[in-house]
Amino acid sequence: MAAAAALQAQGAHNRNWTPKLGVLCDYSDANLEFVKAQGFTSMQVNLDPAKFDEAGAAALKDKLQRSGLYVSCMGVNGNHIDPDPAARARMNDYTVKCIELCGKLGIPNIGGQSGQIKGRPLKEQVDEIERVYTEKYFAACEKNKVRILWEPWAGGPNIATGPVAWEALFKAFNNSPHVGLQFDPSHLQWQFMDPIQAAREFVDKIYDVHLKDTEILWPVVRRAGIEPVNGAQWWRFRLPGDGCVDWKGLFTVLAEAGYAGAMNIENEDGFFYPAYSHGDFTAQFKRGFRVAHAFLKTLVPPVTA
Numbered sequence: 001m002a003a004a005a006a007l008q009a010q011g012a013h014n015r016n017w018t019p020k021l022g023v024l025c026d027y028s029d030a031n032l033e034f035v036k037a038q039g040f041t042s043m044q045v046n047l048d049p050a051k052f053d054e055a056g057a058a059a060l061k062d063k064l065q066r067s068g069l070y071v072s073c074m075g076v077n078g079n080h081i082d083p084d085p086a087a088r089a090r091m092n093d094y095t096v097k098c099i100e101l102c103g104k105l106g107i108p109n110i111g112g113q114s115g116q117i118k119g120r121p122l123k124e125q126v127d128e129i130e131r132v133y134t135e136k137y138f139a140a141c142e143k144n145k146v147r148i149l150w151e152p153w154a155g156g157p158n159i160a161t162g163p164v165a166w167e168a169l170f171k172a173f174n175n176s177p178h179v180g181l182q183f184d185p186s187h188l189q190w191q192f193m194d195p196i197q198a199a200r201e202f203v204d205k206i207y208d209v210h211l212k213d214t215e216i217l218w219p220v221v222r223r224a225g226i227e228p229v230n231g232a233q234w235w236r237f238r239l240p241g242d243g244c245v246d247w248k249g250l251f252t253v254l255a256e257a258g259y260a261g262a263m264n265i266e267n268e269d270g271f272f273y274p275a276y277s278h279g280d281f282t283a284q285f286k287r288g289f290r291v292a293h294a295f296l297k298t299l300v301p302p303v304t305a
Helices: 002-015 029-037 054-067 085-105 122-144 163-172 185-190 195-205 218-224 247-256 283-296
Strands: 020-026 042-046 070-076 109-112 147-150 179-183 206-211 213-216 235-238 262-265
Touching: 020 029, 020 070, 020 283, 029 054, 042 262, 054 085, 070 085, 070 262, 085 109, 085 122, 109 179, 109 206, 122 147, 122 163, 147 206, 163 179, 163 195, 179 195, 185 195, 185 213, 195 206, 195 247, 262 283
Parallel strands: 020 042, 020 262, 042 070, 070 109, 109 147, 147 179, 179 206, 206 262
Antiparallel strands: 213 235
């Protein structure tokens, strides 16, 4: 009887797991139609706020709403604490414009890097990030109902690349509702961190998910290590299911937490490139999304009305 009750409780809990499955892309009308026709339910879009006046933003909002897709995030990349004052000011101004555009479109998050000053102590960088965000961004976040998310990409102006910095940042921000994580297991995987442990530890801070895999090229690593003297590639991004990420483990953590946000496929798999032609998906890039979708549908429950 106890076992039956436990199974029943587990089943009831799992039925509450209703994530939205979609893609990350540069916006175009054709890309929007593909995402919808393929049966996805969410998107992350890349947009330039300089290209949208009030009428343009209203028209795009109408298209997005009529599509029925949940647009979870807008990509915003750059160094929020650039040591060059002019470059920092440009980035701060651009980010505020992105937050304001998200507010007009009803997009709840912007995602990207935390900012970085290379060579400075971690605490000093954390304090500067907290100060700049508080002074430059949070009023706009509050007004437009937008959150700033960090993706653990170690290739850009970013210290939010894993649990050590996440812990320091969230402590400095005192659990502010305006910041969180855009969880991408592929970046943790190639840094040889444990994505599942990281997700379990910070699951309450995850507001958006990128679905991308990492393949470790072990024959290269075994001969040349992770800093090959000949510059050989020792890892590469792949579609979900074609790399090392434990997707069942990750989805178990998200399901147990009742995560209901977006999980968007980020197709950076070189076998499915080129990505775009004049702003629209190429046939090969679409094929990559279809391949990933077929794999993910075996693990992610469909969204039902």
